[in-house]
Amino acid sequence: RSCNSKTWTINIRMGSIVQLLVLATLHVALASDFPFSVILESDPATQKPVYAVDWSFNRMNSTITFRLTVNSTGWFGFGLSPTGGMKGSDIVVGWVTTDGRAMLYDCSADGEELPTVDAKQDWETVTGYEENGCTTFIITRKWKTCDESDVDIMEETIRLIHSWSDDDPENVHLLTYHGSRRGSLSTNLLGNLANLPSLTADTKSFSISLINVTIPHDTSTTYWCSSTLLPDEIQRKKVYITKFTPLLTRHAVKYAHHAELYLCKITNRATQLGFNNKCYLNPGACSSRTLITAWAVGGSDYIYPEDIAYPIGGNTDEFVWLEVHYDNSEMHSGIIDSTGFEIFYTETPSKHEAGILAVGHMITPLMVIPPKTKSFSIYALCGASCMTNFIPEQGIHVISNAFHTHLAGIGLELSHLRPNPVCDGGYEELAPISRNLKYDFSYQQPNVLPKEIIVMPNDILLLKCIYNTQDRTNITMGGDSTHDEMCFSFLTYYPRMNLTTCASLTYLEPGSIDNVLSSEDVEMLSNDSLFEGENARNGVMNIFQKIHWNEQVVSDFQSANLKGFPRVFCESMSYEITVTQELHLPKAGCPYKITDNICNTTYSRVSSASFLEATSVFFVVLVIHMLPF
Numbered sequence: 001r002s003c004n005s006k007t008w009t010i011n012i013r014m015g016s017i018v019q020l021l022v023l024a025t026l027h028v029a030l031a032s033d034f035p036f037s038v039i040l041e042s043d044p045a046t047q048k049p050v051y052a053v054d055w056s057f058n059r060m061n062s063t064i065t066f067r068l069t070v071n072s073t074g075w076f077g078f079g080l081s082p083t084g085g086m087k088g089s090d091i092v093v094g095w096v097t098t099d100g101r102a103m104l105y106d107c108s109a110d111g112e113e114l115p116t117v118d119a120k121q122d123w124e125t126v127t128g129y130e131e132n133g134c135t136t137f138i139i140t141r142k143w144k145t146c147d148e149s150d151v152d153i154m155e156e157t158i159r160l161i162h163s164w165s166d167d168d169p170e171n172v173h174l175l176t177y178h179g180s181r182r183g184s185l186s187t188n189l190l191g192n193l194a195n196l197p198s199l200t201a202d203t204k205s206f207s208i209s210l211i212n213v214t215i216p217h218d219t220s221t222t223y224w225c226s227s228t229l230l231p232d233e234i235q236r237k238k239v240y241i242t243k244f245t246p247l248l249t250r251h252a253v254k255y256a257h258h259a260e261l262y263l264c265k266i267t268n269r270a271t272q273l274g275f276n277n278k279c280y281l282n283p284g285a286c287s288s289r290t291l292i293t294a295w296a297v298g299g300s301d302y303i304y305p306e307d308i309a310y311p312i313g314g315n316t317d318e319f320v321w322l323e324v325h326y327d328n329s330e331m332h333s334g335i336i337d338s339t340g341f342e343i344f345y346t347e348t349p350s351k352h353e354a355g356i357l358a359v360g361h362m363i364t365p366l367m368v369i370p371p372k373t374k375s376f377s378i379y380a381l382c383g384a385s386c387m388t389n390f391i392p393e394q395g396i397h398v399i400s401n402a403f404h405t406h407l408a409g410i411g412l413e414l415s416h417l418r419p420n421p422v423c424d425g426g427y428e429e430l431a432p433i434s435r436n437l438k439y440d441f442s443y444q445q446p447n448v449l450p451k452e453i454i455v456m457p458n459d460i461l462l463l464k465c466i467y468n469t470q471d472r473t474n475i476t477m478g479g480d481s482t483h484d485e486m487c488f489s490f491l492t493y494y495p496r497m498n499l500t501t502c503a504s505l506t507y508l509e510p511g512s513i514d515n516v517l518s519s520e521d522v523e524m525l526s527n528d529s530l531f532e533g534e535n536a537r538n539g540v541m542n543i544f545q546k547i548h549w550n551e552q553v554v555s556d557f558q559s560a561n562l563k564g565f566p567r568v569f570c571e572s573m574s575y576e577i578t579v580t581q582e583l584h585l586p587k588a589g590c591p592y593k594i595t596d597n598i599c600n601t602t603y604s605r606v607s608s609a610s611f612l613e614a615t616s617v618f619f620v621v622l623v624i625h626m627l628p629f
Helices: 017-031 232-236 250-255 519-525 535-544 551-562
Strands: 036-042 049-058 063-070 076-081 089-096 102-109 124-131 134-142 158-164 182-187 204-209 221-228 238-247 256-265 276-278 289-296 308-313 318-327 340-346 355-361 376-382 396-404 409-419 427-436 447-455 460-467 488-494 499-507 565-572 577-581 593-596 601-604
Touching (some): 063 076, 232 308, 256 340, 289 308, 396 427, 427 447, 519 535
Parallel strands (some): 355 499
Antiparallel strands (some): 376 499
């Protein structure tokens, strides 16, 4: 049997015409499709859904509605969890009685134990019924309930937990144990457009993908690249991309870490076109490149809002470069993959042309995270000295963001500072552009902002990446491997500008950490020539392996990073890079005040970074590894 139906049937057993009319109206509402869905559990043999969740949300009244469909006629559990476990989770338990009554209880859990029923019941049942051996419930609640027993629903990653049984309980306090029928999955319930735009009648598509690549089994990390020309009609005429769909190979998807698609300038057809091999074998093939789209673990389709599209084509001197990062840590052999993208476009010009801006930390072993640490922060600065040269006078409108770290990342926040002479230090902190303090490496989907945010030429962007290395005994360095780390935010915005990347690297101040590193070591770490190529990792490891890490040493090292000297690298579409030396990280003299009008609370955020005391000191042109590609 299958529960994966989009058509609603309600058995009406009422006596009055009024009740019939009410239910008829309800039936029409339920027949509309829920735009978002995940499969929480599938049958291993048939891959058919066992437990499915669909949902929709309303920004006007801050409500969310779920449709839960379980291939069972017993009780079910569905919850919102901060970590993926029961502790601290907000759970609903429901079932349909033998006489057709839909029972639903708002519960919470303090650990791996029977959930307790909340004093305040915040979930409402729209309908609940059994049909063809399946149980279906539609339930709704506010994003924020002001109930300490509930989990707030926000624009960040959340773990959906689930369980089910074949038996109905006598009451909610006598649930039978679910055994292995449980699980969790990360998603962002509010991370998309509330109403997804439909593809227009004139929409066309083309696909670009690897073709039957055998994933290498002699190394854990492989970057595989392929180059090809755009379709002939797109080379001749500019078109407008409205949607990207990742093309993933089911049996190989767990080995694919991320994929990027670039637009590159043709300078040598013989060496650039037709390449299909490990990326390092052709390092200069796409030296002048612009990111078109990207996919990472757990991601799905990306759809542009109406009136916004990504322009491409109309140039016969360009080609596309597909790069896929494979993580084959267990060295499995014989894995064939064809990862890629299907690209949907229209020839009708859009009102706004979109671009992608990468903001983050340089990918270098000099990005060091201590071991055995619950929380350590890395900061990346995109300063006004970079922004003023590229952002138009009227500013850019940011519409979505995709955060990216590797396995140790647990949270990210992109702060937005604006000059204000009234504030101490001259900067006011605005609302964060994006924030996800429950980041999950296994779920990396772009987050559509609830409203567009305008970034002006003199603004500053400050990215904070938080890491947990409690399970590691050695330092973690920046690098390409999944077990190395990165710190990036990818902003989709309009109107398109010439800036593609704004990344930074912080050098420690001599004398700032004498109890941890000698002044000679700190000075050595600021010598770029000593940390290039294959010797870079060994050089950094040799310096930091002398340290005996404890809480005080980690705290001192964190403080030294905050007091360091950021160097900001600005990269244009033509791959020209300017470098600006700043004296310190910025601090907002006027911190952003978060006001919760629903629960009547207000508090000020305290910025962790130091005040930016000076502007640019020098500019140079430099080619350096900046992005996670």
